[in-house]
Amino acid sequence: MSARAVDEPHRTSSQLELLFDLTFVVAVAAVTAQLAHDIADGHGLAGLVPFLQVFFAIWWAWMNFTWFASSFDTDDIAYRLLTMVQMAGVLVLAAGVPAAASHSDYAVITLGYIVMRIGLVAQWLRAGREDPARRRTALRYAGGIAVLQTGWLSRLALVETGVLPSSLGLPYFACLAALELAVPRWAERAGATNWHPHHIAERYGLFTIILLGESVLAVSRGVGRALEADADGGPFVVIAGAGLVLLFALWWLYFLGPAGDGLSDRRHRSYLWGYGHYGIFTALAALGAGLEVAVERSGHETGSSPLALGYAIAVPVGVYLALLCAVHVLVVPQPVLVPAVVLGCVVVVLTLPLATPWTGMAGVAGVAGATAAVCVLLIAVTIRTAAARTRQRPEKDSTAAVTSPRAVRS
Known part of the structure; x- marks a missing residue:
């Protein structure tokens, strides 16, 4: 297990990575369905914190596997078996979502998370043994991850025994999550790993498509329930x-x-x-839950008000647009998305639900339609702006060529 080249040509996702992603389809579907249930019962805000906590475990496990695979994917027998162990952990975690959301019982989720991390620690230990140049980095990863698993186990034990008050549960979780996020930065100080930029970009794109697919599935579930309840044709459609x-x-x-x-x-x-x-992926998952309940409510009453349903659509879209622009600006010298235009779209989207208390489900339908129209308009403006830049660039290049000293001498 030696580091793969950062400029390896034609690097794409392997069949094993695609199979690994399928287990996360199950986990994301479970957490999205639970959030939709909370929104439908009028407890969307109360269910938001458990949703964010469980989704963090899902996202962080996926991300750690993805970056490790980009650096050390050997696709041999040992690598495949350890990946299967991580996949088993994902499925265990998904099975624990209902208990965590309804009873704040995180025992099964913690077990699944630890199973995933055991597989990853074994991968890092193997990399440290077989790649001497990056041994310190690999051992830092393995040690940091292993130590934090004791923290998650202690949190579960303290909660189960009642030693840890419920008021300290969230701060304890936030502390452990912050330490998890710090492990890669600390480990990479001993030597950077050879992750492949185009492979990473493709993997993130594929996970985005998975989350969009989950949202499509959520909407279809809502459509099915609305049809069973003889939904009102106008708002429903x-x-x-x-x-x-x-x-x-x-x-x-x-x-x-x-x-x-x-x-x-x-x-x-x-x-x-x-x-x-994390915010982009979370927003997409939450949007699926909001759309599912909005479609379902057009067929029968739920515990959510029209205002809550409007914001269950608008807030995820606003968060998605803002964070997408932010991460885009980080890595692209001349952003395709214009920040000022995106900010304007976010403001418009977040103000749309304010009229729903007086317009009812027609207002929720208006929020969905107007939000979609804003995003379509943003696409049109972005494409038009990019085309204008493309036309201006050859003109500038030709002008520079004519006025350069070499051109003048010619």
């Missing part, structure tokens, strides 16, 4: 149609920026770029 357009627009916006080239030129910003995707 508008919300369902606008949801599809909105998800397509968000996909389009994500892939407008050349992340691979940007990461290649600005490797030092990979931490902020990678960590910023």
Whole structure:
């Protein structure tokens, strides 16, 4: 197990990585369905913190595997078996989502998370043994991850025994999560790993598509329940149609920026770029839950008010647009997304639900339709701006060529 080249040509996701991603489909579906249930019961805010906690475990496990694979993927027998161990941990974690959300019982989720991390620690130990040049880095990763697992186990034990008050549960979690995020930066100080920028960009793009697919599935579940309840044709059709357009627009916006080239030129910003995707991925998962409940409510009453449903759509979209622009600006010298335009779109989207208390479900349908229209408009403006830049660049290049000393001498 030696480091792969950072400029390896034609580096793409392997079949094993694609299979690994399928286990996260199950985990994301479980946490999204639980959030949709909380929103439908009128407890969206109360369910938000458990949703963010569980999604952090899902995202962090996926991200650690992805960056390790980009550096040390050997695809041999040992690597495949240890990957299977991590996949088993994902499935255990997914099985524990309902208990965590309904009873604050994180025992099964913690068990699944630790199983995933055991597989990753074994991978890092193998890399440290077989790649002497990066031994210190690999051992730092293995040691840091292993120590933090004792922290998660102690948290579970303290909660189960009642020693840790419920008021300290979230601060304890936040502390451990911050330490998890600090491990890569600390480990890489001993020597940088050879992750492949275009491979990383592709992996993040694939996970984005998985989350968009989960949102499509969530909307389809809502459509099925609405049809069973003889939904009102007007709001039902508008919300369902606008949801599809909105998800397509968000996909389009994500892939407008050349992340691979940007990461290649600005490797030092990979931490902020990678960590910023937690908010992007979370927003997409939350949007699926919001759209599911909005479509379902057009068929029968739920515990959520129209204002809450409007913001269940608007807030995830606003967060997604803002963070997508932020991570794009980090790695691209001349951003495709214009920050001022994106900020304007975010403000408009977040103000749309304010009219829903007086307009009811028609207002929620209006929020969905208007949000989709704003995102489509953002795509149009972005493409038009990029085309204008492309036309101006040859003119500048030709002018510079004519006025250069070499051109004048010629």
